Amino acid sequence: MSSHGASIPMTSRPCGPLKGEARVPGDKSISHRSLILGALCVGETEITGLLEGQDVLDTAKAMRAFGAEVTDHGGGNWSVHGVGVGGFAEPEQVIDCGNSGTGVRLIMGAMATSPIAATFTGDASLNGRPMARVTDPLALFGTQAFGRAGGRLPMTILGAADPVPVTYTVPVPSAQVKSAVLLAGLNAPGKTVVIEAEATRDHTERMLKGFGAEITVEETDEGRVITLTGQPELKPQKIDVPRDPSSAAFPVCAALIVPGSDVLVPGIGLNPTRAGLYNTLREMGADLTYENERTEGGEPVADLRARFSPEMKGIEVPPERAASMIDEYPVLSVVAAFAQGETVMRGVKELRVKESDRIDAMAVGLRANGITVDEGPDWWTVTGLGHGNVPGGATSASHLDHRIAMSFLILGMAAQKPVSVDDGGPIATSFPIFEPLMSELGAHLVRDNA
Numbered sequence: 001m002s003s004h005g006a007s008i009p010m011t012s013r014p015c016g017p018l019k020g021e022a023r024v025p026g027d028k029s030i031s032h033r034s035l036i037l038g039a040l041c042v043g044e045t046e047i048t049g050l051l052e053g054q055d056v057l058d059t060a061k062a063m064r065a066f067g068a069e070v071t072d073h074g075g076g077n078w079s080v081h082g083v084g085v086g087g088f089a090e091p092e093q094v095i096d097c098g099n100s101g102t103g104v105r106l107i108m109g110a111m112a113t114s115p116i117a118a119t120f121t122g123d124a125s126l127n128g129r130p131m132a133r134v135t136d137p138l139a140l141f142g143t144q145a146f147g148r149a150g151g152r153l154p155m156t157i158l159g160a161a162d163p164v165p166v167t168y169t170v171p172v173p174s175a176q177v178k179s180a181v182l183l184a185g186l187n188a189p190g191k192t193v194v195i196e197a198e199a200t201r202d203h204t205e206r207m208l209k210g211f212g213a214e215i216t217v218e219e220t221d222e223g224r225v226i227t228l229t230g231q232p233e234l235k236p237q238k239i240d241v242p243r244d245p246s247s248a249a250f251p252v253c254a255a256l257i258v259p260g261s262d263v264l265v266p267g268i269g270l271n272p273t274r275a276g277l278y279n280t281l282r283e284m285g286a287d288l289t290y291e292n293e294r295t296e297g298g299e300p301v302a303d304l305r306a307r308f309s310p311e312m313k314g315i316e317v318p319p320e321r322a323a324s325m326i327d328e329y330p331v332l333s334v335v336a337a338f339a340q341g342e343t344v345m346r347g348v349k350e351l352r353v354k355e356s357d358r359i360d361a362m363a364v365g366l367r368a369n370g371i372t373v374d375e376g377p378d379w380w381t382v383t384g385l386g387h388g389n390v391p392g393g394a395t396s397a398s399h400l401d402h403r404i405a406m407s408f409l410i411l412g413m414a415a416q417k418p419v420s421v422d423d424g425g426p427i428a429t430s431f432p433i434f435e436p437l438m439s440e441l442g443a444h445l446v447r448d449n450a
Contacts, residue, residue, distance in 0.1 A: 010424035012412025013444035017260030022251035026241035038080030039068035049241035055100035090116035109180030113163035113187035165190035175200035242269035255306035276325030319347030339384035349378035356399035365396030393417035
């Protein structure tokens with residue numbers, strides 16, 4: 001079953017050149033944060049280009065449940081009339097975050113230092129994912145959490161009535177954990193400090209500053225030290241959400257492996273903490289260029305042009321790059337299958353606790369399609385067969401994971417035989433226009449039960 005309905009089996013067939021513009025949806029990370037920070041302002045925040053995937057829609061619904069006025073004006077234009085820091089009301093119903101780990105963890109942080117209770121649940125995938133990585137640091141503020149064994153949803157959070165500021169060192173690179181602690185720190189007195197040994201996506205820090213919070217970031221011997229002064233009055237903003245680099249990865253990677261392709265993806269956010277995939281592809285020999293580089297809303301943006309690249313080579317991806325491309329490893333492994341030689345990916349144990357165990361899901365599916373994969377607890381290696389030599393022909397399990405489903409559908413566009421997924425339904429959580437966008441470029445995607 002998909003997160004929100006019956007399974008949708010899909011097949012991707014080998015296709016001719018992919019051509020044209022791929023106008024991918026707005027950035028999911030920034031969309032979540034726009035809604036949450038808008039809800040924590042006094043006044044109205046206006047958002048254009050919001051990603052209207054199910055994950056973000058679930059966050060919008062949650063903000064309404066906490067008392068914010070969230071309005072869809074159509075065409076990706078939304079407004080949020082916030083309740084102010086510490087102003088969340090206690091929800092009357094259970095908060096269903098669907099498939100979104102980002103949504104549930106950030107919302108937990110945002111309500112953790114208000115004297116209210118809220119119960120969270122999600123789909124089968126989300127309810128199997130660990131929440132202790134967030135609830136443990138939130139407990140330092142005085143927050144309590146009551147969930148299923150292993151710290152899993154459904155879970156009730158009792159916000160701290162008298163929160164205290166926290167200094168917390170993030171044990172593993174995680175923008176979700178960092179962001180949850182910073183959002184909790186908004187309603188705690190004094191200074192909350194988060195220390196991360198490896199930099200992760202920094203949208204929360206950038207956006208907090210943009211909304212008027214007093215926040216500093218310092219590079220030290222310990223790592224990146226982020227200091228937030230609590231109990232600010234956040235000021236409403238006008239936010240133009242850049243297009244999502246994680247969604248752009250799919251048309252870009254498809255263009256690199258399908259002969260004759262030339263695809264332009266306009267207006268992509270290229271925050272350095274998110275651009276690891278594109279640096280990696282270039283090192284592999286991809287014909288990938290940035291055009292019209294600019295800054296919008298404090299975020300670096302460019303148009304990406306990707307062309308068919310038959311001479312790509314396998315490389316060893318630097319482990320320290322993992323945090324900047326953690327969501328892109330599944331589709332990178334597809335590109336690696338069409339490169340020459342081994343592509344080695346290390347320092348990626350976070351992939352084992354995403355929407356699915358992404359290392360296992362991709363390894364099993366790639367092997368079924370004729371590709372050699374070796375794996376360990378925090379690494380995997382794909383042995384590329386070179387352009388035109390990937391057999392394909394198998395049906396792979398998506399495990400309720402949108403990125404797994406899309407990755408195998410990209411594989412089918414350049415393999416010798418069609419590639420199927422058992423359920424493409426979860427794609428709607430992050431990339432609801434994936435099918436028509438890829439089809440317009442020239443892909444052959446079919447729903448097998450249509």
